[in-house]
Amino acid sequence: MVVVDKESSLKIVGMIGGEEAVKIVGLLLDKPGLTDEDVSSMTSLDIKDVRRVLHRLNEVGAVSYEVHRDKETGHRIFRWRVQQEQLVGYAKTLIRKVLERLKARLEYESSNQMYWCGTPGCGKYGFEAAMELLFRCKTCGKPLTIYDNTAFIENLRNKIAELEKLA
Ligand SMILES: [Zn+2]
The missing domain is CATH 1.10.10.10 (Winged helix-like DNA-binding domain superfamily/Winged helix DNA-binding domain)
Known part of the structure; x- marks a missing residue:
């Protein structure tokens, strides 16, 4: 109990x-x-x-x-x-749902090269989306370059590990 x-x-x-x-x-x-x-x-x-x-x-x-x-x-x-x-029980269900979403995001971030214009607040794009935009940011128009998402991935991993302790 x-x-x-x-x-x-x-x-x-x-x-x-x-x-x-x-x-x-x-x-x-x-x-x-x-x-x-x-x-x-x-x-x-x-x-x-x-x-x-x-x-x-x-x-x-x-x-x-x-x-x-x-x-x-x-x-x-x-x-x-x-x-x-x-x-x-209900709280655990909620936590599991969040975990699923974070894991899917981690999977996506780890297997896709991301592109970014460098402007804070602008979105990041996967390769195909970036190609469609001819490597120009949809929001600010600056060129998109390869974005190093190592820190972001590390952050995701930590969050997942934290939540897994509670689930
Ligand atoms: Zn931008």
């Missing part, structure tokens, strides 16, 4: 649902089993926003609810709690 502290849980929640979600989950971590009405009055967020965020978090398994029936009114009451383990 993976135990995640409150701080990292909230970071993950922020990625999924933004600031409102961080408020709501922060509260539910301290007081599990609150209803949407409780959450709304304690965070002063609109009840509609609270429900929207809770359902979104529920879709990714980050929170769960139990349905109770109000003895007086007979209405259904939802009591919410945070699923910290599922949160970790």
Whole structure:
């Protein structure tokens, strides 16, 4: 069983649902089993926003609810709690997606000679794209020359290694 502290849980929640979600989950971590009405009055967020965020978090398994029936009114009451383990699972899925993208980029950068005009902010081109442009930058018009991407590749490798520790 993976135990995640409150701080990292909230970071993950922020990625999924933004600031409102961080408020709501922060509260539910301290007081599990609150209803949407409780959450709304304690965070002063609109009840509609609270429900929207809770359902979104529920879709990714980050929170769960139990349905109770109000003895007086007979209405259904939802009591919410945070699923910290599922949160970790979700975070790992996100990390794996980022890793895939970085690895594809690394593969591309390592197997393609890149061309660049030297102007900061202008894009880099693969050989075919550079040839089509007759080795002139599309943005600033300066000549494109071979770009040494060793440092960039090294940077990518480090990022990948870092994320692989978390995945
Ligand atoms: Zn340029």
